[in-house]
Amino acid sequence: MINEIKSYEFEEIERRCQERWRAEGTFEVSEDPTRPKFYCLEMLPYPSGDIHVGHVRNYCITDVVTRFKRMRGFNVLHPIGWDALGLPAENAAIKHGTHPEGWTRSNIASMKAQLQRLGFSYAWSREIATCDASYYRWNQWFFLKMLERGIAYRANSPVNWCPSCLTVLANEQAEGGLCWRCRSVIEIRDMEQWFLRITDYQDALLDDMEELSAWPERVLQQQRNWVGRSEGAEVSFPTEDGGTIRIFTTRIDTIYGATFCLLAPEHPLVDQLMNGAPKESALTLARLRGQDRRARLAGQVEKEGLFTGRYAKNPFSGERIPIWVGNFVLMGYGTGAIMAVPAHDERDFEFARKYGLRVHPVIQSPEGALDGATMTEAYTGPGVVTGSAEFDGLASEIAVEKMSAHASAHGFGGVKTAYRLKDWLISRQRYWGTPIPVVYCDKDGVVGVREADLPVILPPDAPFTGEGGNPLEKVETFVRATCPKCGGPARRETDTMDTFVDSSWYFYRYCSPTTEDAPFDKAAVRYWFPIDLYVGGIEHAILHLVYSRFWTKVMRDLGLIDWSEPAARLFPQGMVHKDGEVMSKSKGNTIAPDDVIKRYGADTLRLYILFAAPPELSMEWSETGIEGPHRFLLRVWRVVHKRAGTASRGRDFASLSENGAALRRRVHQTIARVTADIDERIHLNTAVAALMELTNDIYRLEEGLTGDSDEAALGEALDTLVLLLSPFAPHACEQMWSDLGHPKSLVDEAWPEADQAAMREDANEVAVQVNGRIRGRVMVPALADEAAHKALALAEPGVKAQVEGKTLVKAIIVPGRLVNLVVK
RNA sequence: GCCAGAGUGGCGAAAUUGGCAGACGCAGCGGACUUAAAAUCCGCAGACCCGGAAGGGUCGUAAGGGUUCGAUUCCCUUCUCUGGCACCA
Numbered sequence: 001m002i003n004e005i006k007s008y009e010f011e012e013i014e015r016r017c018q019e020r021w022r023a024e025g026t027f028e029v030s031e032d033p034t035r036p037k038f039y040c041l042e043m044l045p046y047p048s049g050d051i052h053v054g055h056v057r058n059y060c061i062t063d064v065v066t067r068f069k070r071m072r073g074f075n076v077l078h079p080i081g082w083d084a085l086g087l088p089a090e091n092a093a094i095k096h097g098t099h100p101e102g103w104t105r106s107n108i109a110s111m112k113a114q115l116q117r118l119g120f121s122y123a124w125s126r127e128i129a130t131c132d133a134s135y136y137r138w139n140q141w142f143f144l145k146m147l148e149r150g151i152a153y154r155a156n157s158p159v160n161w162c163p164s165c166l167t168v169l170a171n172e173q174a175e176g177g178l179c180w181r182c183r184s185v186i187e188i189r190d191m192e193q194w195f196l197r198i199t200d201y202q203d204a205l206l207d208d209m210e211e212l213s214a215w216p217e218r219v220l221q222q223q224r225n226w227v228g229r230s231e232g233a234e235v236s237f238p239t240e241d242g243g244t245i246r247i248f249t250t251r252i253d254t255i256y257g258a259t260f261c262l263l264a265p266e267h268p269l270v271d272q273l274m275n276g277a278p279k280e281s282a283l284t285l286a287r288l289r290g291q292d293r294r295a296r297l298a299g300q301v302e303k304e305g306l307f308t309g310r311y312a313k314n315p316f317s318g319e320r321i322p323i324w325v326g327n328f329v330l331m332g333y334g335t336g337a338i339m340a341v342p343a344h345d346e347r348d349f350e351f352a353r354k355y356g357l358r359v360h361p362v363i364q365s366p367e368g369a370l371d372g373a374t375m376t377e378a379y380t381g382p383g384v385v386t387g388s389a390e391f392d393g394l395a396s397e398i399a400v401e402k403m404s405a406h407a408s409a410h411g412f413g414g415v416k417t418a419y420r421l422k423d424w425l426i427s428r429q430r431y432w433g434t435p436i437p438v439v440y441c442d443k444d445g446v447v448g449v450r451e452a453d454l455p456v457i458l459p460p461d462a463p464f465t466g467e468g469g470n471p472l473e474k475v476e477t478f479v480r481a482t483c484p485k486c487g488g489p490a491r492r493e494t495d496t497m498d499t500f501v502d503s504s505w506y507f508y509r510y511c512s513p514t515t516e517d518a519p520f521d522k523a524a525v526r527y528w529f530p531i532d533l534y535v536g537g538i539e540h541a542i543l544h545l546v547y548s549r550f551w552t553k554v555m556r557d558l559g560l561i562d563w564s565e566p567a568a569r570l571f572p573q574g575m576v577h578k579d580g581e582v583m584s585k586s587k588g589n590t591i592a593p594d595d596v597i598k599r600y601g602a603d604t605l606r607l608y609i610l611f612a613a614p615p616e617l618s619m620e621w622s623e624t625g626i627e628g629p630h631r632f633l634l635r636v637w638r639v640v641h642k643r644a645g646t647a648s649r650g651r652d653f654a655s656l657s658e659n660g661a662a663l664r665r666r667v668h669q670t671i672a673r674v675t676a677d678i679d680e681r682i683h684l685n686t687a688v689a690a691l692m693e694l695t696n697d698i699y700r701l702e703e704g705l706t707g708d709s710d711e712a713a714l715g716e717a718l719d720t721l722v723l724l725l726s727p728f729a730p731h732a733c734e735q736m737w738s739d740l741g742h743p744k745s746l747v748d749e750a751w752p753e754a755d756q757a758a759m760r761e762d763a764n765e766v767a768v769q770v771n772g773r774i775r776g777r778v779m780v781p782a783l784a785d786e787a788a789h790k791a792l793a794l795a796e797p798g799v800k801a802q803v804e805g806k807t808l809v810k811a812i813i814v815p816g817r818l819v820n821l822v823v824k
Numbered sequence: 825g826c827c828a829g830a831g832u833g834g835c836g837a838a839a840u841u842g843g844c845a846g847a848c849g850c851a852g853c854g855g856a857c858u859u860a861a862a863a864u865c866c867g868c869a870g871a872c873c874c875g876g877a878a879g880g881g882u883c884g885u886a887a888g889g890g891u892u893c894g895a896u897u898c899c900c901u902u903c904u905c906u907g908g909c910a911c912c913a
Contacts, residue, residue, distance in 0.1 A: 689848035
């Protein structure tokens with residue numbers, strides 16, 4: 001007789017579960033030294049207004065891991081917060097005549113409701129918003145500490161300016177010359193700005209990667225490129241008028257081939273060298289300096305230069321070489337000056353040919369000797385050094401060492417390392433950010449605000465007119481300040497901090513979000529750190545993920561913590577595409593999670609998003625694909641409810657039928673698979689697939705079950721299925737768990753353990769190959785030895801036919817899997 | 825140009841350490857149930873060839889080559905795509 005099956009009313013089930021988790025504070029945690037801890041983190045979202053599918057994908061991954069680890073006995077911290085300061089809020093305020101804070105707060109409220117509808121396991125009591133003064137005051141506190149130590153400094157330098165966002169940007173945020181936020185072409189302007197000395201940590205950022213073995217190689221590689229360490233040498237070329245040109249080179253082995261020197265147009269020596277040069281040269285120089293520096297940086301401008309009229313001496317050869325200015329030499333890298341070796345550098349070669357300068361080869365290519373007059377391209381590979389006095393005959397690598405040592409011994413140079421990384425420009429000429437806590441005093445200059453006077457609060461009454469300029473400048477009560485040193489009148493800094501400052505340390509704040517006398521409680525942080533799993537978008541590989549590694553190192557040097565890296569494991573999830581394109585607001589191809597939840601429920605959405613592709617690859621959103629996981633959930637629901645209320649069926653498996661034994665095998669094999677998939681590889685798609693297979697097996701086997709032991713096996717199967725599925729579809733599983741007759745909430749149940757004995761097969765189907773081609777399959781008892789495998793294989797009729805009349809040369813046997821018979 | 829990653833059925837994908845390629849799902853086809861449809865349940869399903877069928881054979885993981893008894897997996901060459909960096913000396 002068939003029971004009436006309760007229908008799956010996901011809306012009601014999900015609402016009830018979520019209410020219960022909230023009311024009972026199910027996912028709230030505190031430090032508990034008696035249990036292993038697990039810190040599971042996702043990158044905090046910017047409150048743009050709506051949760052999109054990309055967020056959902058990110059948070060589904062962490063939610064599964066959180067619930068899984070919790071059931072495995074870990075004390076799991078899974079917090080969430082809001083990266084709440086930033087330009088979009090300010091732009092929205094200008095557009096709608098409101099205040100950025102109101103816009104931000106209402107976005108947070110609606111996004112929070114959306115997250116709750118998805119049933120994520122957050123410790124909501126630890127929620128933070130970076131726009132709270134109780135949070136950003138610690139940005140200011142950190143800034144003051146860095147100011148004291150010279151890590152924060154103010155300097156005039158060429159900086160990236162976004163003409164649309166009306167603010168400067170850090171190097172990391174000028175992606176390929178475009179603003180990371182609005183894609184406008186950035187300009188380079190000379191401005192006095194605040195920087196953080198991230199370059200003090202450039203070696204640490206590279207060397208500490210040794211600790212990041214659980215970070216993906218592609219992220220580390222990107223960061224390595226970004227830091228751009230390159231080992232070379234610095235050499236001083238004396239000029240004829242008693243000056244010195246310092247050049248950086250990675251190819252000191254080619255120095256005897258240097259036929260001229262090149263300076264960047266902005267190089268400080270240029271004016272002096274050009275003193276008295278003909279007017280026409282001065283005009284050319286002015287033109288080179290006026291060239292768009294961004295385009296020059298990107299190599300989009302034709303190589304051009306001019307002769308200064310002066311000469312320098314090659315300190316190795318003593319040769320007199322002309323000094324030129326070249327527009328492709330960058331002031332921001334190395335020393336802003338190079339020795340030009342046209343024979344062995346493509347750019348120098350191109351320049352030399354254009355201006356008829358000498359090409360003088362000093363490295364023998366494997367094809368033989370080179371002729372400077374006739375060569376058509378530079379030879380840039382390594383080789384044997386020639387025409388270089390006592391260094392002749394050395395291989396490039398050896399010559400580099402010897403020549404560097406020579407320069408060092410004679411006091412005109414030595415080994416030197418150059419970096420691509422620039423200091424982090426953190427000032428922003430906008431309102432909705434953390435005020436930089438300094439004042440300008442006519443008497444004392446730049447003075448940090450007293451720690452006791454923090455926070456410097458954003459004045460709520462700033463005018464958002466959209467006329468350009470920082471609204472803070474127009475708030476007189478804010479700008480007018482008192483100098484902490486002399487007590488005299490001072491002007492307050494109106495620049496605010498890059499919002500990447502906020503996100504550089506927020507994960508420490510989660511450990512003690514209400515601590516008032518420090519950025520965080522040291523003991524709490526010591527308990528929870530490091531972050532065990534950090535999941536977020538790959539687009540932060542060199543932004544947030546460099547900044548936060550830097551910040552942790554600074555905190556270590558401030559004595560706040562005693563480790564150097566914040567996250568033990570990083571897992572960048574793939575992006576969500578629709579119709580082959582990245583899903584984004586600007587493309588108008590976004591999917592609203594709310595609509596999907598309404599139609600299928602949160603559990604189906606979660607299952608679908610995790611099943612569709614492995615989490616680290618991009619996934620293609622498909623409207624029809626979601627039907628599969630939904631049908632799966634319904635299938636589980638039906639098979640569970642056929643047996644509702646039968647939780648206490650015992651665990652006596654003494655007299656299992658064949659089907660019963662098969663079912664138990666499948667159950668325990670599935671436990672092993674799902675556990676490994678979540679715990680080790682985070683391959684959640686195959687974990688879901690394994691659960692689908694188990695469900696199919698239950699359907700297939702349940703009809704043939706008889707007797708108490710079989711009933712017990714079925715009970716075990718259903719319980720296990722629900723437990724294993726629960727991190728993916730927590731609401732439906734909570735309901736099914738209760739309907740099966742379990743009184744306790746499922747989130748506190750222990751994760752099932754695979755029983756090795758129960759999962760072992762009695763016999764395995766073994767593939768039999770003859771000369772590497774499959775010719776048959778045989779059933780072989782589980783513990784059969786190699787001889788038995790061979791005998792069974794040879795007895796198989798299809799195999800027999802292939803082997804007959806031939807000599808068996810060799811038999812390769814992989815027990816339980818395969819036999820390969822090699823015959824001649 | 826340099827660096828990293830990827831390329832598997834109509835589609836999303838799987839294959840844990842070199843050992844049965846295509847699990848699981850979508851779309852499709854067939855059957856059962858139904859007055860009928862939907863839903864559900866049970867099947868079929870890489871391509872090509874032979875065969876009435878049962879079955880058998882050949883090819884097949886971007887392309888070509890190599891190592892191996894055996895290669896989606898390791899090595900070499902080439903192509904394509906994605907991401908990052910790029911006149912960085």
